[in-house]
Amino acid sequence: MPSLPSGLLGDLDPTSDRAVFRQIADQLREAIDRGRFKEGEKLPSEAELVDHYGVSRMTVRNSFSVLQGEGLVHAEHGKGVFVRPRPPVRRLASDRFARRHREQGKAAFIVEANAAGSHPQVDSLEVKEEKASQDVSARLGSVRRVLARRRRYLLDGRPVEFATSYLPLDIARGTPIAEPNPGPGGIYARLEELGHRLDHFEEEIRARMPSPAEVKTLRLASGVPVIHLIRTAFDAAGRAVEVCDTVMAADAYVLSYQLPAT
Amino acid sequence: MPSLPSGLLGDLDPTSDRAVFRQIADQLREAIDRGRFKEGEKLPSEAELVDHYGVSRMTVRNSFSVLQGEGLVHAEHGKGVFVRPRPPVRRLASDRFARRHREQGKAAFIVEANAAGSHPQVDSLEVKEEKASQDVSARLGSVRRVLARRRRYLLDGRPVEFATSYLPLDIARGTPIAEPNPGPGGIYARLEELGHRLDHFEEEIRARMPSPAEVKTLRLASGVPVIHLIRTAFDAAGRAVEVCDTVMAADAYVLSYQLPAT
DNA sequence: CTTGCCCACTCGTCTATACGAGTATGCCTG
DNA sequence: CAGGCATACTCGTATAGACGAGTGGGCAAG
Known part of the structure; x- marks a missing residue:
């Protein structure tokens, strides 16, 4: 299991009353907004994020589902979760x-x-x-x-x-x-x-x-x-x-x- | 625990390859479309659906999250899940x-x-x-x-x-x-x-x-x-x-x- | 009668585990 | 070399359990 490049994503704030899965979603969203992940690029896999944050897989999936609901990312079975490319309008x-x-x-x-x-x-x-x-x-x-x-x-x-x-x-x-x-x-x-x-x-x-x-x-x-x-x-x-x-x-x-x- | 009025919602089809949480979402969606649940009305609670379908709570919640994503229902903490009323436009x-x-x-x-x-x-x-x-x-x-x-x-x-x-x-x-x-x-x-x-x-x-x-x-x-x-x-x-x-x-x-x- | 507490019921969050199914890669066999 | 298979990785689905927190009703104490 290749570990996540450090610095790409931050840590959790255990004192925050913001739910863990929201904190993770926030960090991913910000990384996407800042262009750390580009259009069409693959996000870290669920397993990698589980390792990085030390949370359970369902929590990571919950984060992904938040971003999916916002139309920011989409998952492809067997491949990964990707930043949704904006098609030409x-x-x-x-x-x-x-x-x-x-x-x-x-x-x-x-x-x-x-x-x-x-x-x-x-x-x-x-x-x-x-x-x-x-x-x-x-x-x-x-x-x-x-x-x-x-x-x-x-x-x-x-x-x-x-x-x-x-x-x-x-x-x-x-x-x-x-x-x-x-x-x-x-x-x-x-x-x-x-x-x-x-x-x-x-x-x-x-x-x-x-x-x-x-x-x-x-x-x-x-x-x-x-x-x-x-x-x-x-x-x-x-x-x-x-x-x-x-x-x-x-x-x-x-x-x-x-x-x-x- | 008051059990669900029978006939309101159907059963699952175990032979179907459609995921269980989608089947449940389908049934709830259809019931809403048919007016069995009216605007602002409360849907059965998670626990009631767990009993009715014999599935785990996360599966029921998964169904609800599908309907929420479609904008059909909204959940209120401590109260229940309700058919989203359509505000006047x-x-x-x-x-x-x-x-x-x-x-x-x-x-x-x-x-x-x-x-x-x-x-x-x-x-x-x-x-x-x-x-x-x-x-x-x-x-x-x-x-x-x-x-x-x-x-x-x-x-x-x-x-x-x-x-x-x-x-x-x-x-x-x-x-x-x-x-x-x-x-x-x-x-x-x-x-x-x-x-x-x-x-x-x-x-x-x-x-x-x-x-x-x-x-x-x-x-x-x-x-x-x-x-x-x-x-x-x-x-x-x-x-x-x-x-x-x-x-x-x-x-x-x-x-x-x-x-x-x- | 009013106030306040308790409790039952609701959804929210999180963990841990298991198996299934789609994808990609590399190795092994023919 | 080509084809096929094994394998490791991905996400999808589902279970079972735990605790927390918001809501509302009923009951008991004042």
């Missing part, structure tokens, strides 16, 4: 649905990913008619059934976003919108062709911890929240023509809005 | 800095809170000159020192938001902006009086788990992320005149933006 500008972008005919996700030099991917595409949830129904103006378009977005193989678009059947049924691939410019281009000139969008943003299903779909590490965005698109007649429910891995995104100061 | 509309609101002369936070029937409060006010961080300096256009205005917002005694505004000294020094109370309409009204007619705002939004300091300041329960919002205000000359760095308890907020579809 995708910036979503508020003009990403501007007509001028749509007219170029490419999906925003693909264009932006290519510009950033990463490999975009869309999978688990599902398009079907279904019963509208109470919330979706309220947003679309009391529709009973909707067309749902589900898809998952990946960057360089990593799932980063899961989105579902809901559209009223009287708008979408029998149109290219109901096809798996709606064609150039996406469903917003099709909506405009169908006479629903888009007027404005409303976006609602929440942040919360993911459900187990979301952890699975987005392969989220522990301590990573999700951003939950609900966008409603309104046409020039003031009708809500689409609701898009998006769940994003919070460590992969920065949302950016530009607001007039009128 | 504050909705922030994208026009909350519109000039017409400012002209009414009241702070947005106070007005909105009163409208919602809750008791607003602002504390730990601090106004001082300091060195600009690298990030703030870059956003304000390479200023070295700034005026920082720090304050914490509370609703009905609960801290929900912690914000710092940074302004270039050549704009703010010696003006009412450098006073603890900048007067009616807040610092944006003062900026306009000083000839900096506001043109637009840029807002950047991130979500992440809180640092220990943020947990303390916002009295956050475990499993509650924060929304980190950085707003930059630009005047008509295109100059960045203020950067506002805000950390919000994610369970207290829904951000709402309205975007034109131009």
Whole structure:
């Protein structure tokens, strides 16, 4: 058992009323913050910390679980505990649905990913008619059934976003919108062709911890929240023509809005 | 020891390869989702679950820690583990800095809170000159020192938001902006009086788990992320005149933006 | 009746141990 | 040299026990 380089981590303060596992977590956190452990680097193993601090293994694990909850580290079975690398974030500008972008005919996700030099991917595409949830129904103006378009977005193989678009059947049924691939410019281009000139969008943003299903779909590490965005698109007649429910891995995104100061 | 009402929770599946503590967490989570345990209600105690499932106490605690990480429950020392109540959320509309609101002369936070029937409060006010961080300096256009205005917002005694505004000294020094109370309409009204007619705002939004300091300041329960919002205000000359760095308890907020579809 | 104490119940912290399962490495065998 | 196996290391899961500390109810003393 190689012992820990001395000086890397301090000692415990037995007189402190701060719990031992918190003291250990504090020291590890500080070492990470100071850059003593860099992104992706392996922390000392549980056994090494047990030796260093003279505590039991569960106490060390307790410390690790604190740091995991903060999203600072992640454990890999059989390998060790590592400082969680911060993946490059995708910036979503508020003009990403501007007509001028749509007219170029490419999906925003693909264009932006290519510009950033990463490999975009869309999978688990599902398009079907279904019963509208109470919330979706309220947003679309009391529709009973909707067309749902589900898809998952990946960057360089990593799932980063899961989105579902809901559209009223009287708008979408029998149109290219109901096809798996709606064609150039996406469903917003099709909506405009169908006479629903888009007027404005409303976006609602929440942040919360993911459900187990979301952890699975987005392969989220522990301590990573999700951003939950609900966008409603309104046409020039003031009708809500689409609701898009998006769940994003919070460590992969920065949302950016530009607001007039009128 | 009163035994658990049968039927409330199921049994373990010994053949499953799902860890026991996950199975228990699953059952509790499902019971909460189905409304068998309501908001604020007490879950069975650790001892009761130990009896019911025939497992050790640490296994039960492990289950609870899963649910805590998901933000579903919170433990109170000496009392029990409770379904975390969802506090009423504050909705922030994208026009909350519109000039017409400012002209009414009241702070947005106070007005909105009163409208919602809750008791607003602002504390730990601090106004001082300091060195600009690298990030703030870059956003304000390479200023070295700034005026920082720090304050914490509370609703009905609960801290929900912690914000710092940074302004270039050549704009703010010696003006009412450098006073603890900048007067009616807040610092944006003062900026306009000083000839900096506001043109637009840029807002950047991130979500992440809180640092220990943020947990303390916002009295956050475990499993509650924060929304980190950085707003930059630009005047008509295109100059960045203020950067506002805000950390919000994610369970207290829904951000709402309205975007034109131009 | 009020005060104060005790006790039962709650979760918090910590130890010690055991076995399982994933990973990496090096050696041994073919 | 290549493949496969043994082994040592990693974290994951689970048990059993101990003591501490916060909470609240009931009982007893004043």
